[in-house]
Amino acid sequence: MASVVKLLFVVLLLHIFADIVASQPCGLTSIQVQQTNTGAKVGNDPVFEVEVKNLCHCNVAKLLLRSEGFASSMLVDPKLFRREGNDYLVNDGKSIQSSLSVKFSYAWDRAFTMSAESFLIQQNCK
Numbered sequence: 001m002a003s004v005v006k007l008l009f010v011v012l013l014l015h016i017f018a019d020i021v022a023s024q025p026c027g028l029t030s031i032q033v034q035q036t037n038t039g040a041k042v043g044n045d046p047v048f049e050v051e052v053k054n055l056c057h058c059n060v061a062k063l064l065l066r067s068e069g070f071a072s073s074m075l076v077d078p079k080l081f082r083r084e085g086n087d088y089l090v091n092d093g094k095s096i097q098s099s100l101s102v103k104f105s106y107a108w109d110r111a112f113t114m115s116a117e118s119f120l121i122q123q124n125c126k
Helices: 002-023
Strands: 031-044 045-054 060-066 081-084 087-090 102-106 115-121
Touching: 002 115, 031 102, 031 115, 045 060
Parallel strands: none
Antiparallel strands: 031 045, 045 102, 060 087, 060 115, 081 087
8 A cells, every 4th residue: 555655656746747847948958950961962062961850848939050150062941041140040930849840951071060049939838
């Protein structure tokens, strides 16, 4: 009987913890940026595919990435990734749903470091 009570207590604590975590606003670490060398080349430059994934439980919009010195020897779709001041706007500033990704490609002699700089959380998310 005591082990059942302990188990119920642990389940209750986990539920409370999950509610607290879910109610917290998402931070910059909620945006995952992964790059893969596709093996393709443009001239001598390798092509990199970038996947920007929203790990936040809320939809995010106006996502800006920081990428110092970014350049590409191939055209990058400006609706997916374009310069906006000192940063780069992802997905034309439109909403990226929770757990979904935006992908784009670029070519250069090396991969550029990219990280989330800022974003807006959609208003109706709790």
